[in-house]
Amino acid sequence: MKQSVAVNKSEELKVAGMLKTLLFKINFTLPRLDGKGLARNLLIPVVSIILFIVLWHFGAKALFTIEADYKIQKALTEQGQVAADLTQACIDSGDISCQPNTLPSPAQVWASFNTLIADHKVISADKLAFREKTAAINEKRIAQGKEPITYTGRPSFVDQIFTSLKTVFAGFVLAFLIAVPIGVIIGLSKTLRNSFNWLIQIFKPVSPVVWLLLVFMIVKTMTKDSNQDSAFIISFISVGLCAMWATLVNTAMGVSSVDKDYINVAKVLKLGPLQKVFKVILPSSLPLIFTGLRITLSVAWMVLIAIELLAQSPGLGSFVWEEFQNGANDSNSKIIVAMFVIGIIGFLLDRIMLIIQNTVSFNKNATA
Amino acid sequence: MQVEETVEKKYHQNGIFYPSEKVMLDLRDLKKIYPTPKGDYVVLEHLNLQILKEEFVTIIGHSGCGKTTMLSMIAGLNVISGGNISVLGNPIKGPGPDRGVIFQAPSLMPWMTALQNVMLGVNRVFPHATKGQRKDIAKYYLQKVGLELAFNKKAAELSQGEQQRVGIARAFAIKPKVLLLDEPFGMLDSLTRGELQDILIEIWNKEKITAVMITHDVDEAIFLADRVVMMTSGPRAKIGDVLEIAFERPRSRKAVLDHDDYYKYRKHLIDFLEH
Ligand SMILES: Nc1ncnc2c1ncn2[C@@H]1O[C@H](COP(=O)(O)OP(=O)(O)OP(=O)(O)O)[C@@H](O)[C@H]1O
């Protein structure tokens, strides 16, 4: 037990260190703040955020009033004055049972955010307790060659985030492994490029839903006899297939449009085909490959939510869907919390890719 | 009388013919056609030129006459439409490390250091040398071009002049028999250009290789060359005239400029270009 805690600690430290360098690098890319720059780069964004929240607040209030009036009116026409008065009183009292269902206000969303965090704390405490309780039994079970007992409780919002990240990462890796090699091969040969072009043009615009269904048909059959986590497999493969096209196209373009001078140098120096690819062609197409990978990652994150929602695989997408179906009083504001989290994570992922792109490619000025 | 006439005729039609044991590069009846939507464009036709071992030849001609076309054909980077090119009597088959090229743009791999750029060729040409030996070769030539302090600088971080120095080091480091240069100093300021000319001549002299260099600069053409080759204007360009430069080597810029013959040579070239 002690040991595992220690491991956790060092792990945490590692993550903290990584975060720190990351923040440092992000900071590094921020524009310098001096005088006028301060106003432009700090003040204006802050003001715009405040403005956004204020507009949202009043907008939500207006929608709330419309919905409430409608509710009272309905009670009046259907059940008479007494019912209408009761509804009015109920709404005014703030009782959750009769609140109109509409766009939540910023305050409600903030409250839901806190609820979700508190919920996460409860669940992780619960998990920890479960692990402690079953530690001894599980050890015995493993010794006997049986499967250990695992926690099967409801995942918290934070758990869902990590599930989504895991899925998107797996999908991204899949896209990378498929798209980069194929892109390089297609890029090297004009004949292949011409003959594969129509295929790419046809598959590129196919909607995530169709990919999901296609993958579903195949994976369902293939995983029939195993107790693998097929929802995860289906969603990450679909994500990868949806998102890989940008990388494929950009890699092929980068490889096929290497500066003629470099190719001539390679010819004059009589570099072998492998050396030519690894020393000349790939490095010089890295900027375009990374542009493709950045697009791939953001597309992957975007379609992931839709795919999880459809595939019923755990993650932020299914969180949104469940909340929507749930229709509980604070469901709407939880959905909005998820929306912000999705947006912020998408933004961070893009930043990380940009930083990697800037460190690996010789062209130091990739733009945001 | 009879004999002299045929020699005279050959000179005008085909350039001069030298005994084969002295010849490094032999262009015979060379022809180049670029297909265009409006029909074939014949850039070069009946082009004959022999370049001797250890000779420095500069080539001048009007812009667009086909100098780069000719040089890239010698380098093996451009297909030959007719006639042939041989190195030491052997017809060329594509590019090869026996013919080093220095391009107008330095064409270094910007993601590699100066040393790695030079090593790229060295690794290929001396596969049996140890890594240390190969590094020493690359470093030697980088020192020769005055870049001993920039071995590990990324090519993208070097100035134009420094990049072209690396280009020179890279070309010499693969120990070519022939060095082909296409306006290598065209983009540099005159001070840097003078420095690099000196470096080029010094290494060329030491390595005893053959050099063919295109230039737009008449003074550069005279200062560097044993012979200046003048190409006629295209289409169907060929060798129009060849001028021997008899100055002794090593040459100093000042001595060359002060020499009486210098202005005769200069006038000859300018008359050719302006006629
Ligand atoms: N790939 C090509 N296809 C068609 N025409 C070409 C091609 N390359 C060159 N040309 C034409 O051939 C002619 C000779 O070109 P080249 O580049 O050899 O001239 P150049 O003498 O090197 O000129 P400059 O002194 O300006 O460098 C030009 O008229 C050019 O337009």
Ligand SMILES: [Mg+2]
């Ligand atoms: Mg040219």
